[in-house]
Amino acid sequence: MGNLNEIFDTGRETLRDVERRLDMPRREFLQFCATVAATLGLPAGAEAAVAKAIEAARRPSVIWLHFQECTGCSESLLRAEHPTLEKLILDVISLDYHETLMAAAGHQAEAARKAAMKANKGKYVLVVEGAIPTKANGIYCKIGGQTAIDMLKECAADAAAVIAIGSCASWGGMPSTISPLSDSSPTGSAGVAEILGKPVMTIPGCPPNPYNFLAAVVHFLTFGKLPELDKLGRPKFAYSRLIHENCERRAHFDAGRFAMEFGDSGHRQGYCLYKLGCKGPETYANCSTLGFGDAGENNWPVGCGHPCIGCSEKGVGFQKPIHQVAKMLNVTPPLQYPRIVEAQGKAASFASAAAVAAVAGAAAGAAIMLTRNLGLSHAAEEAERTKAAKPEDKAGA
Amino acid sequence: MANNHYAAPAPVGGGLVNIVTLSCGVLIALMAAILMVRFLFGLGAVTALNDGYPWGIWIAVDVVIGSAFACGGFSVAMLVYIFNKGEYHPLVRPALLASLFGYTLAGAGVMFDLGRWWNVWNMFWPWSINPNSVMFEVAVCITLYIVVMWIEFSPVVFEKLGKDDARRKVSKLMFFIIALGTVLPMMHQSSLGTLLVVLGGQVHPLWQTPALPLLYLLSAIFMGYAVVLFESCLTSTAYRRKLETHMLTPMAKIMLGVLAVFIVVRLGDVLMRGTLGRAVEPSVQALMFWLEMACFIAPLILIGAESNRRNPARLFLAGVLLMLGGSLMRLSGFLIGYETGGDFSYFPTLAEVLVTAGMFAVEVLGYIIITRRFPVLPREELQAVK
Amino acid sequence: MGTRRDFLRGVLAGGAAATAGVVSAPTFARETRSRPPEALGLLYDSTLCVGCKACVAACKMANNNPAEFSTVDHLWDTPLDTSGYTFNIIKMYRNGTMDAKDQEVNGFAFMKTSCMHCADPSCVSACPVSAMTKDPETGVVGYNPDKCIGCRYCVAACPFGIPKYQYDSPTGRIGKCELCRHRHKDGHYSACAEVCPTGATLFGKTSVLLAEAKRRLAMKPGEMNRFPRGHLRHAQEKALQGKPDGKGVMMRAGWRDEPDQSYETRAGTYLPHVYGEKEYGGTQVLKLSGVNFEKLGMPNLGPDAAAAMSETIQHNLYGNLIMPFAVLGAMTWVARRNVKPEDESSGQGGKDRGQ
Structure with a gap:
């Protein structure tokens, strides 16, 4: 991690370079670095390291593949405006192959890809957008005569890192939806990890929040490795919490205030959308905490009144009916529920126990004393009556 | 002892102030104070x-x-x-x-x-x-x-x-x-x-x-x-x-x-x-x-x-x-x-015990006063002095 | 002089009359009552419950109850049990690692605790001043604080531990679920069922709810099925709302119309037992669960209500006051002979009452 002081040295040479290269004021650049560092959940001071990494002249080569997809992931990435991300995509990294954004076409484009792979062998980053069809040997998606499966395997072989962006690349996404009448999707769509047979980093979502992708890439630039991932390959900084946990409508859920149908009074008042099928309670993503697409807050589905469809969660998005009630995943906060049997009532206090003991003791003592006295007087009486000589004999009775 | 000629009841007489009656008085006063709290602030204030x-x-x-x-x-x-x-x-x-x-x-x-x-x-x-x-x-x-x-x-x-x-x-x-x-x-x-x-x-x-x-x-x-x-x-x-x-x-x-x-x-x-x-x-x-x-x-x-x-x-x-x-x-x-059912516990509080004691004290005190002043106990012919 | 004879007479008249009634076979046996045909109730399905506690919050609001705190920070309403101020609560069964829901070992499960609205409620039988009453039509067990003397016999009597007293108040009341009967006139049903997001708590006629419970027990675990939410009613009943049903009986009018809220989800794994179908003569609130009911705090009760036994004894001894008057008559007759008026006694304290 960089020296914290360096960030305040705003006159340093490299910073001026990056200013020129990115056509971005220094102030804005540093703000961007701070945003990315915060998204990653990095500690204070990390923005300096991020800035240093981006300032470094060497731009990593990125090869971006498109398969069964809608290009929504690329589109959303382009619409991140804070700062102007297209500049970063083009200037921070060297985007050597991207079917939507590159100028080249046809064989020229394929040649550029091959050239970049050769030149940066073992160092380039491979980003995959879209699912890979597997049915009928993958003939449902071909680029330049090559099937998606072959192209992916070819590109992945020498990549330094593979990133699957979007739900389609992550686990098949929308193309992999299985109809209730069938037992597989029409083209047998699969995610990147399944084709390569090894785990890759996934940024699921339809589309994913561009900052999640960007932050992961910058993490790679800064530290030379991918951020910490969960067992589905998702970076933990973005996908470790359920949407439900931080949802802005959570208070309504807790209070039992639900929108019952679209446009009813509860819906208009911003009540919880759980009853309309919101999948927030079973979907891991940071939609509820990180503004989506830089168009201002509250512009994510739940924010504008539509239940979450769970687009980033395998088995939920594109699989469960949109208005089917979600399964609650985090119902075990241990302190929040009373147990079936809870201890109630006060135990004996010292004072009360002592008082009870004193009363019982006094009563027992008095009874014993009285019994003894009665016994003694009775014995005395008996003795008198029988004129016997030993009056104490029966005293013990 | 089967005869039915028995002594008629008569007051026992004697003083009303002694250690027993005084203790009873104290217990009764305590009870009264606790009951005041109970009626002002509810049962939970004094009981368990x-x-x-x-x-x-x-x-x-x-x-x-x-x-x-x-x-x-x-x-x-x-x-x-x-x-x-x-x-x-x-x-x-x-x-x-x-x-x-x-x-x-x-x-x-x-x-x-x-x-x-x-x-x-x-x-x-x-x-x-x-x-x-x-x-x-x-x-x-x-x-x-x-x-x-x-x-x-x-x-x-x-x-x-x-x-x-x-x-x-x-x-x-x-x-x-x-x-x-x-x-x-x-x-x-x-x-x-x-x-x-x-x-x-x-x-x-x-x-x-x-x-x-x-x-x-x-x-x-x-x-x-x-x-x-x-x-x-x-x-x-x-x-x-x-x-x-x-x-x-x-x-x-x-x-x-x-x-x-x-x-x-x-x-x-x-x-x-x-x-x-x-x-x-x-x-x-x-x-x-x-x-x-x-x-x-x-x-x-x-x-x-x-x-x-x-x-x-x-x-x-x-x-x-x-x-x-x-x-x-x-x-x-x-x-x-x-x-x-459930894990409830109860033990009387000191206040509860004191009220119960106070009740018995009222009983004892009342019994003493009435037997000394009203004809309740049979007249004792052979009563000892005092 | 006749002492012995009188003694024997006393034994015969008094003792025999008194003990005969106690010991002899019951001449009156009060059977355990069953639910009224139009009984209203709830169906709680533990496998559908997600523990959101919306019902707890809604119940507080509907009954205008204050929050209760069990944590140091006093930020959230966190009652540990039903109380004089909490009529409904979701409790959680925990075992071991709590890996899966509705699993007895290393699992967890939820249970809603609120009034069961017994067909033959002990609290109603116990209440000396009729402050606890059972509505003859809806079967709702209601409470009237204007009659209640605060003796807490109902608290002691209820096998489910439901009526609770407000010990912290000098004018404490009994608090218990009354099935939101105060909201019925506005067409609202029980708030807990109204807000339940998964239909784990359903409101309706107990007969309809029982059929729904049986339907669920017949489902294959894991199979997709439709589950209703909110107010469960026969389509027929809904159509006939406010009209005679053909046999001249008016269908209960006034329930608010609401959209069909049923949804599809997978059936849980149920124990083959509808709790409340038979317990204590049947309750109007029914429960389904995947975990043993006793582990979820629901007592194992037989089909006979304690109220039936209590009232059998009570009415055998005191029915129409026949026994007491018979004994009193015998006693009076004997006492008349034995108690001499004190007229013949000389004044001055000395009275010879013996013969």
Whole structure:
């Protein structure tokens, strides 16, 4: 991690370079670095390291593949405006192959890809957008005569890192939806990890929040490795919490205030959308905490009144009916529920126990004393009556 | 001793200020202070009551046990007037006095415990009463009985005030009042047992049985005699009077008879319902059961023989043991053997104990004042000086 | 002089009359009552419950109850049990690692605790002043604080531990679920069922709810099925709302119309037991669960209500006051002979009442 002081040295040479290269004021650049560092959940001071990494002249080569997809992931990435991300995509990294954004076409484009792979062998980053069809040997998606499966395997072989962006690349996404009448999707769509047979980093979502992708890439630039991932390959900084946990409508859920149908009074008042099928309670993503697409807050589905469809969660998005009630995943906060049997009532206090003991003791003592006295007087009486000589004999009775 | 010529009652006389009466006064003052807090701030402010133990010692001890202790009047009156054993007549007034206090205080104790006491008139309001409720039966009987007992005791007051006219009028109706005074306690003492039936499985099977009314009635009767033994020995010792052994000895025999019937019913019931197994498991409840049984069986050994029954020490001890046994049975039914499910605990607070102590103090103080000033105890011809 | 004879007479008249009634076979046996045909109730399905506690919050609001705190920070309403101020609560069963829901070992499960609205309620039988009543039509067990004397016999009597008293108040009341009967006149049903997001708590006629419970028990675990939410009603009943049903009986009018809220989800794994179908003569609130009911705090109760036994004893002894008057008559007769009026006694304290 960089020296914290360096960030305040705003006159340093490299910073001026990056200013020129990115056509971005220094102030804005540093703000961007701070945003990315915060998204990653990095500690204070990390923005300096991020800035240093981006300032470094060497731009990593990125090869971006498109398969069964809608290009929504690329589109959303382009619409991140804070700062102007297209500049970063083009200037921070060297985007050597991207079917939507590159100028080249046809064989020229394929040649550029091959050239970049050769030149940066073992160092380039491979980003995959879209699912890979597997049915009928993958003939449902071909680029330049090559099937998606072959192209992916070819590109992945020498990549330094593979990133699957979007739900389609992550686990098949929308193309992999299985109809209730069938037992597989029409083209047998699969995610990147399944084709390569090894785990890759996934940024699921339809589309994913561009900052999640960007932050992961910058993490790679800064530290030379991918951020910490969960067992589905998702970076933990973005996908470790359920949407439900931080949802802005959570208070309504807790209070039992639900929108019952679209446009009813509860819906208009911003009540919880759980009853309309919101999948927030079973979907891991940071939609509820990180503004989506830089168009201002509250512009994510739940924010504008539509239940979450769970687009980033395998088995939920594109699989469960949109208005089917979600399964609650985090119902075990241990302190929040009373147990079936809870201890109630006060135990004996010292004072009360002592008082009870004193009363019982006094009563027992008095009874014993009285019994003894009665016994003694009775014995005395008996003795008198029988004129016997030993009056104490029966005293013990 | 079969003659029926006995000394007429007369005030004992003597001073009212001594260590006993002063201690009683202190306890009563403490009780009054605690009750003030209770009525201003609610039951929770002074008691340890909770929803697992909605009834504490104010009910189990002050009312259920307290009223059983107050059965002396009824037991002796039944003996004298119903079974026509006139020789016990001198025991009637003191026993009646103790009963009067016991019941009046039990009634007051209920009022302390009632959460919404200002609504208590509903208990007698025809549009509110619920004849299905055992509590209703108990409440009405106890209230009536308190009134009946005051009438039964009124000749003492009239005698003191010299109102022979009024006394004569009351005495004309006395046979009916006495009959009432026998039936009413039989009704509510049995019902105090029935009170537990609706609690169902929440009461430990050793104390939950359809025979509860019979058990509580029989135990109330012998506890009544036990209290008379206790009270007579205590009074004689305290006032330095001659022991009333000549009456207590045959009465103890009757008491043992009732006790024997009770033990047969109690054990027979436990055996017939097949709950003896619950009495041999390692639990507090099983221990309480055997403790209770020991208290019932010990008097049979202690004063089973005629010669032993002449020994006042043994009589006194047997009386105390039977009072204890009956109390344990009631305490176990209402508190120790009550389990509502869940992890509830209850132990009376100091304030609760002090109120209970205060109630007994009122009883003792009242008994002292009245016996010293009103004709209750038989005139003592051979009374020692002072 | 006749002492012995009188004694025997006393034994015969008094003792026999008193004990005969106690010991002899019951001449009156009060059977355990069953639910009224139009009984209203709830169906709680533990396997559908997600533990959101919306019902707890809604119940507080509907009954205007204050929050109760069990944590130091006093930020959230966190009652530990039903109380004088909490009529409904979701409790959680935990075992071991709590890996899966509705699993007895190493699992967890939820249970809703609120009034079961017994067919033959102990609290109603116990209440000396009719402050606890059972509505003859809807079967709702209601509470009237204007009659209640605060004796807490109902608290002691209820096998489910439901009526609770407000010990912290000098004018404390009993608190218990009354099935939101105060909201019925506005067409609202029980708030807990109204807000339940998964239909784990359903409101409706107990007969309809029982059929629904049986339907669920017949489902294959894991199979997709439709589950209703909110107010479960027969389509027929809904159509006939406010009209005679053909047999001249008016269908209960006034329930608010609401959209069909049923949804599809997978059936849980149920124990083959509808709790409340038979317990204590049947309750109007029914429960389904995947975990043993006793572990979820629901007592194991037989088919007979304690109230039946209690009232059998009570009415055998005191029915129409026949027994007490018979004994009183006998006692009066005996006492009349034994108690001599004190007229013949000389004044001055000395009275010879013996013969």
